[in-house]
Amino acid sequence: MKKIGFLSFGHWSASPQSATRSASDVLLQSIDLAVAAEELGADGAYFRVHHFAQQLASPFPLLAAVGAKTKRIEIGTGVIDMRYENPFYMIEDASSADLISGGRLQLGISRGSPEQVIDGWRHFGFAPAEGESEADMGRRHAEVFLDLLKGDGFAQPNPNPMFPNPPGLLRLEPHSAGFRDRIWWGSASNATAIWAAQMGMNLQSSTLKADETGEPFHVQQAKQIRAYRAAWKEAGHARQPRVSVSRSIFALMDDRDRAYFGRGDSSDQVGIIDQMRAVFGRSYAAEPDRLIEELRADEAIAEADTLLLTVPNQLGVDYNAHVIDAILTHVAPALGWR
Template identity: 60%
Template sequence: MKRLGFLSFGHWSPAVGSPVPTAAEGLLQSIDLAVAAEEAGVDGAYFRVHHFARQQSSPFPLLAAIAARTSRIEIGTGVIDMRYENPLYMAEEAAATDLISGGRLQLGISRGSPEPALNGAAAFGYRPGEGETDADMARRHTTVFRRAITGAGMVPADPNHMQGGHTGMLPVEPVSPGLPERIWWGAGSRATAVWTAEQGMNLMSSTLLIEDTGVPFDQLQAEQIHLFHEAWQKAGHAHAPRVSVSRSVMPVVDDEDRRYFGLRGQTDQHDQVGMLDGTRSRFGKSYIGEPDKIAAALAADRAVQAADTVLLTVPNYLGVDYNAKLLGNMVQHVAPAAGWR
């Protein structure tokens, strides 16, 4: 059985006629979509996190609100940019959200993606140390965060505190059991996937890899997943790993779908190769068309078959009603035909 989730980029726009005209609508519709997704049988609701943009920027209030409105669906991120995070405060927020959800939080974190801000993390007060890169700083923050969510002591107790009697190291509170095994790293390369496995984090791989060997995207990503599993086994971690991949999938079943995606379905059917941050990168193709044809293509996608979780990147800018219909079509038509359920 394969888990099926959605990944929302959280866009909102004040443009005339926009179904998501304000930040408030973006948040409230995200909650409604998660509720509708759970009712449709979808397994996960995940959200991108971007700063200095009209998108979701503070995930924990949103995830806690979804947790309070749902009972089964996994809730998560894909991904939080760890350059921006205070690791101890994030540990408190993550644990509280996980407790509210009853242990359903699946937290995707990483170095982050290209952003509109120049030195955005520095504006938040975080700068790499001497000899560090931005990626080094993100990993350093991650190390502190992951230690904190285990309940480890993080700061010496003050023996002169008015309540007195405390000695040793104090943990941040609350602590949510099981959360350390539900941390995912967004890896954009095969080498980073190996590092992810060595650290004992789950692997989250998107529709973009910051490398290109000339083979189709799904084959390159399947190799990334294989190397992750090899490294995990070699590291000897006690718990089983999970792997997710993202895909842009648009079933075309009625005139509304054809109006939005019919033309794109005729042109956007191949991988793309380009430069990103000075690195030759490969972007995965979209899956657009009739449900049976999409199902057959997904069944032949090597990385999709190697992953236990598939995250569908939904066009949230089209509004909650359209996206609820899209997810319903995936559950009813595409997933069974692809052999996922």
């Protein structure tokens, strides 16, 4: 059985055609869509994080709100750019959101993607150490975050505190037991996927990947997942890892679907992103019978245990609930996902 959730980038614009014309619209509709997705039987509500853009940014207030309004659905990110994060403050925010949700937070983190401004993380007070790249800095922040999640004490207590302290060194509070196993790393290359396995993180593989072999996107992504699982096994971790892939998938059920997405076949695209040659995965849009056959041929989806459906959030909650329901009802059962 495959877990199926949605991934929203949280765009808004003042366009009359947009159902999300403000940040308030996006935040409130994100909560409503998570509630609707849970009612439909979806497994996850995930949100993208971008800074300096008219998109979702600070994730933890939203995750906490979604956690308070839902009961079962996993909530998560895909992904938080660790170049921008203070790992100590992030521990408090993330653990609080996880506790509010009852331990349903699946937190996707990464070294980040190209942003809207030059070196935006500098405005947040961060800079790479000497001899360190910005990617190295992001991974360093991630390593500190992972270490703090263990919940070990590290801070010397004040001998005259305002409130009584427990014995020994103090840790950050609140602490959420088990949260460490629900951290995911967003990887665009085989090497960083292997690193994520060594670090004991789950793997999020998105709709783009470093073009390392020239093969179709789904083939390269499937090889990345296999390399990750081999590295996980070699590292000797006790638990089984999870792997997600993201796809734009639309079942054409009515004239509205065909008007939005029925413009013919799409294919992989190759481009340069962050000075890296990358292959971008195709979108899928077809009537259910044809869609099922196309998805059967996607090797990476077959390898993953979790599928995140990227949703066109500017089309509103009702339409996106329809998109999710069409996949869950008319596609997933035929593929053995339900």
